[in-house]
Amino acid sequence: MNNFEFYNPVRICFGKGEIAKLSKLVSKGANILLAYGGGSIKRNGVYDQVIAALKGFKIIEFGGIEANPHYETLMKAVAVVKEHKIDFLLAVGGGSVLDGTKFIAAAALWEGSDPWEILSRRGEVNVEKALPIGTVLTLPATGSEMNGNSVVTRWETHDKLAFASDHVLPVFSILDPEVVFSLPQIQVANGIVDAFIHVMEQYLTYPVNAPIQDRFAESILTTLIEEGPKVFADRSSYDAAANFMWAATMALNGLIGVGVPQDWATHMIGHELTAFHGIDHGQTLCIVLPGIMKLKRENKKEKILQYGERVWKITKGNADERIDATIQKTIEFFESVGIKTKLADYGVGSEIIPKVVNRFIERGIKVIGERGDLTTDDIAKILEMQLK
Amino acid sequence: MNNFEFYNPVRICFGKGEIAKLSKLVSKGANILLAYGGGSIKRNGVYDQVIAALKGFKIIEFGGIEANPHYETLMKAVAVVKEHKIDFLLAVGGGSVLDGTKFIAAAALWEGSDPWEILSRRGEVNVEKALPIGTVLTLPATGSEMNGNSVVTRWETHDKLAFASDHVLPVFSILDPEVVFSLPQIQVANGIVDAFIHVMEQYLTYPVNAPIQDRFAESILTTLIEEGPKVFADRSSYDAAANFMWAATMALNGLIGVGVPQDWATHMIGHELTAFHGIDHGQTLCIVLPGIMKLKRENKKEKILQYGERVWKITKGNADERIDATIQKTIEFFESVGIKTKLADYGVGSEIIPKVVNRFIERGIKVIGERGDLTTDDIAKILEMQLK
Numbered sequence: 001m002n003n004f005e006f007y008n009p010v011r012i013c014f015g016k017g018e019i020a021k022l023s024k025l026v027s028k029g030a031n032i033l034l035a036y037g038g039g040s041i042k043r044n045g046v047y048d049q050v051i052a053a054l055k056g057f058k059i060i061e062f063g064g065i066e067a068n069p070h071y072e073t074l075m076k077a078v079a080v081v082k083e084h085k086i087d088f089l090l091a092v093g094g095g096s097v098l099d100g101t102k103f104i105a106a107a108a109l110w111e112g113s114d115p116w117e118i119l120s121r122r123g124e125v126n127v128e129k130a131l132p133i134g135t136v137l138t139l140p141a142t143g144s145e146m147n148g149n150s151v152v153t154r155w156e157t158h159d160k161l162a163f164a165s166d167h168v169l170p171v172f173s174i175l176d177p178e179v180v181f182s183l184p185q186i187q188v189a190n191g192i193v194d195a196f197i198h199v200m201e202q203y204l205t206y207p208v209n210a211p212i213q214d215r216f217a218e219s220i221l222t223t224l225i226e227e228g229p230k231v232f233a234d235r236s237s238y239d240a241a242a243n244f245m246w247a248a249t250m251a252l253n254g255l256i257g258v259g260v261p262q263d264w265a266t267h268m269i270g271h272e273l274t275a276f277h278g279i280d281h282g283q284t285l286c287i288v289l290p291g292i293m294k295l296k297r298e299n300k301k302e303k304i305l306q307y308g309e310r311v312w313k314i315t316k317g318n319a320d321e322r323i324d325a326t327i328q329k330t331i332e333f334f335e336s337v338g339i340k341t342k343l344a345d346y347g348v349g350s351e352i353i354p355k356v357v358n359r360f361i362e363r364g365i366k367v368i369g370e371r372g373d374l375t376t377d378d379i380a381k382i383l384e385m386q387l388k
Numbered sequence: 389m390n391n392f393e394f395y396n397p398v399r400i401c402f403g404k405g406e407i408a409k410l411s412k413l414v415s416k417g418a419n420i421l422l423a424y425g426g427g428s429i430k431r432n433g434v435y436d437q438v439i440a441a442l443k444g445f446k447i448i449e450f451g452g453i454e455a456n457p458h459y460e461t462l463m464k465a466v467a468v469v470k471e472h473k474i475d476f477l478l479a480v481g482g483g484s485v486l487d488g489t490k491f492i493a494a495a496a497l498w499e500g501s502d503p504w505e506i507l508s509r510r511g512e513v514n515v516e517k518a519l520p521i522g523t524v525l526t527l528p529a530t531g532s533e534m535n536g537n538s539v540v541t542r543w544e545t546h547d548k549l550a551f552a553s554d555h556v557l558p559v560f561s562i563l564d565p566e567v568v569f570s571l572p573q574i575q576v577a578n579g580i581v582d583a584f585i586h587v588m589e590q591y592l593t594y595p596v597n598a599p600i601q602d603r604f605a606e607s608i609l610t611t612l613i614e615e616g617p618k619v620f621a622d623r624s625s626y627d628a629a630a631n632f633m634w635a636a637t638m639a640l641n642g643l644i645g646v647g648v649p650q651d652w653a654t655h656m657i658g659h660e661l662t663a664f665h666g667i668d669h670g671q672t673l674c675i676v677l678p679g680i681m682k683l684k685r686e687n688k689k690e691k692i693l694q695y696g697e698r699v700w701k702i703t704k705g706n707a708d709e710r711i712d713a714t715i716q717k718t719i720e721f722f723e724s725v726g727i728k729t730k731l732a733d734y735g736v737g738s739e740i741i742p743k744v745v746n747r748f749i750e751r752g753i754k755v756i757g758e759r760g761d762l763t764t765d766d767i768a769k770i771l772e773m774q775l776k
Contacts, residue, residue, distance in 0.1 A: 007400070014391060014392050210631070212635055215603075219603030
C-alpha cells in the first residue's frame, strides 16, 4: 500500500424524510443561494420539501444549471451571489448541479484574474477558499455529494475540465433514496454505470497489496450489479434505491482510492466525447472502458483476473480466456441497463478520433493512465476499437 | 437500511515516515500536552520522531497512562492541562492513551459538577466541547484514532465506562505501520481480535438489506483473517502491518455501522471482566462472543449463516450444522493467535457470574443487544457456558 492522506468531513444525512433536517443543518441567518437544474425538483416534490424545511431563511433561487454545467451559466450565478451577498450555497440536484455549485463557490471568492483559471490552469493554481456548500442529492451517480471534485464545461470552446479542492467539500449532503422513485430509466442507467466506472478507475490498475481497498471496491461493484436491476424492475423499491444511492456515494468519496494507483483515462477520454458530441457522461464511459480493457489487458492483467473472479465468478479457462470473458461480462452489464458501448450507437464516426487526440496534444498531455503509459496513439486505437 | 447520519472529519495520514508531518498538522504556537503510556514509545523510536517533528513547539509531557486508562490518572492530566494552559492534546500510543486523552480533552472543559458524570451519567449529560486532539497511533486495535469513542476505568470502584462525542474526534491521526514491527505478540493478538469483534458487534445482528455495509464488514473480517497470521509470522512485513492497521481503523470508524442494527453486548459484558479481573480487553471479547453466538444462535441465525458462508466458506450441512461450524471456526481463529476463550484459562471461576450480573442490575440495565432482549439471566448463561 502507498502512503496516503484521507480527509472527508462531509456530514451525510441518509434516509427518507431527511430533507426536513435542513433547518438544523444550515446556520441561522444564512443568506442562501438555492441552486438547481431544469426544474425536475419542482415536479418530484423535492423543491417543496426544501422550501418547507427552510421556512424563515432568506433564499435567492438560481435554476437552469444544465447537465454538464456550463461555465457561462455558472458565471451568471456568481454575479447573483455577489449582488445578493450570498454566504451559503444549497445545491439541490444531481452531479451537474452539485459540480456547478462547487465552481460557483470557488469562483465567487476567486482572487485571480479570471475564474476560468480554476479549470484551465489546474495544477498551477489552487482553490484556497470557497463559500460553504450544502447539497440535497436527487440522482445517485457522480459521488459529488461526498467529494471535493467538480467538472465544468465551457460551451463556446467545447472544453470539459475538472478541478478538485477540500474547500468545496460539502458541509453536509442529504441523501433521501425516495428521489430515485421518479427518475427516468436513462438517468438510473447512467447513474449505475457512472458509479461502476468510478470504482473501476480506482481499482482496475495494478496490485499494490491493499486488500481492504480492493474488497471495498469489489463490494461496491457487486452491489451495483445486484441492486441496479432491482431499481430498474421496481422503481418504488426503497431498499434497492437506498443501496444504489449509498453505493454511488461510496464509489467516489476517496475511500477506495487511498493508497492505490488510479487510472482515470476512461474519464479523460470520455469527457471529450461529451464535449464534442454531447453524449451523456455515463454513456461515454461505457464506450471507452471496454476499449481500455482490451488495449491494456496485459498492463491490467492481474486486476482484470481478480475482478473477473471475485465479481463475475469467472474461474475457468486460461488467463487470456478469462480476461476475454471478463471484458464481455462488463460490456453485457452496461448493455443490460440499456447503455450501448460503441460510437456508432451514438451516430459518431471515425472523424471523432483526430479531434479527441488533438485535444490532448493541444493541452500538452502526452500520457495518461495509472502507469503514465497510455499515449495519444493509444487513445486513437481505443476509439478505433470502439467505433462499431 | 435504516436512516443514519455519518460524520467523520478525522484527517488520516497513513504510511511510513508520516510522523514527520506533525509540524504541519499542529497549529503554530500551540501549547501541547504530549500524552503517552508506559514508555514503549521511548524504546521504539516513536517518541524521538515526535519530538524531532515538533521542534520549536512548546510541549508539556504527561506519561504513565495505563492500559484501561484510569480516571484517577487522567484527572491528574486535567490538572496539568489547566496549570499550563494547554490548548492542544497530542496522544501518542494505543487505544488506551487515545481514549484517555479524549477524556482529558472533555474533562478539561467540563462545566458540570464533576467530570466523572461524563461517564457515569452518559445519556443524561453530553460533552458539548473539548480541547482539540491529534494522535500518533502505536497499536492497531481499537479504532480510537478515527472515532469519538472513549472507555475509561475508575480504579477504586472497578467501573469501566464509555462515552462518545463528536467533540473528541481527533483533528488528525498519524498511522505509521512501522510501529507494528516492535509490538509484542500478545498486543498484536489483542489488536487483531479487538478489531475483528468490533466488526462483529456491527455485523452479526439481523439483516436489514444493507449490502454495502455487510460486504465492507466481511472485507475487514477476511483481511484480518488473512493478514493477522502474516503479521505474526513476519513482524517486519510492512504490507501485512499496513493492512492490519488500516483494517483495524476501518473496523470502528462508524462506516460499517451506518443504517444497521448494532449489538455491543460482547463489549458490555467484556468490560466487566476487565474491571473485576484485569483480563485484557481483547481477551474478554474472545471469551464472551462465542457464548453470545451460542445462546443467540436463533436470533442471529441469518447473519451467522451469511458470515459463515462468505467469510469462512462454510456451505455444507443444514443450518444448525453450519452455525456450529461457524462458531467453531471463530473460536479457532481466536485461538490461532493465542487467545483463549474460556474463563478458566484466565483463572476465573463461577464466582464472577453474580458479580457481573449484579453490575448490570445496579446500573438499572435490564436488557442489552441489538434486539434489546439479552437479559441479565442471559448474561449469566453466557458466562456459565464460557467457564471452562
